[in-house]
Amino acid sequence: MADKSSESISVEKTAVALKAVRYFMAQWECSELEQQQLLDLEPSSFRRLLSGDHPEMTAETLLRISYLMGIGRALHILYPTEERAAQRIRLATTHEPFAGRSPLGLMLTGSLEGLALTRKYFDGRAQERVLES
Structure with missing residues (x-):
């Protein structure tokens, strides 16, 4: 797993972001292991997340969530x-x-680059679609 930044984001923001991204991952039928890998969370942190005990997330984890949410939006x-x-x-x-x-x-x-490239691809295609409308 990637080295984590020590910078943390508020629990409230984390809870809202996790709810949204878990919605997309459920639509994509991601297994628990895939969800854990996409978020780059250790098993214990992921189990706490599933139990509703939202752990504090690093800036990197929230960046991953942002990429996933953007990908989900573009796909829709x-x-x-x-x-x-x-x-x-x-x-x-x-x-x-x-x-x-x-x-x-x-x-x-597992790389942030993989998430970033995927988002860039789908954002570009979605923008083309919007401009054609």
């Missing part, structure tokens, strides 16, 4: 149903930056 612009959006996140593609992997596969590499 691009695809008319939650089911289609969920399918797309697991669909392998040769488009850059995925190189034959699914967007979820790239995000599960």
Whole structure:
């Protein structure tokens, strides 16, 4: 797991952000292990999160949540149903930056860069869609 910053964000902000991102991860049918990897949380921190005891999150974890929320928002612009959006996140593609992997596969590499590249890709496609409208 990545080295954590010592900077912490308020528990209230964390609870709101976690609720939103867990909604998207549930839509994408992410397993608990995948959710843990996407958030880069240790098993004990993730178990506390599932129990409703929201641990303080570092700035890096909130950045991961921000990327995931942006990806979820962009998918909902691009695809008319939650089911289609969920399918797309697991669909392998040769488009850059995925190189034959699914967007979820790239995000599960554990790097912030994988999340950032995935968000950039879907944000770009969503922006094109909005401009076409």
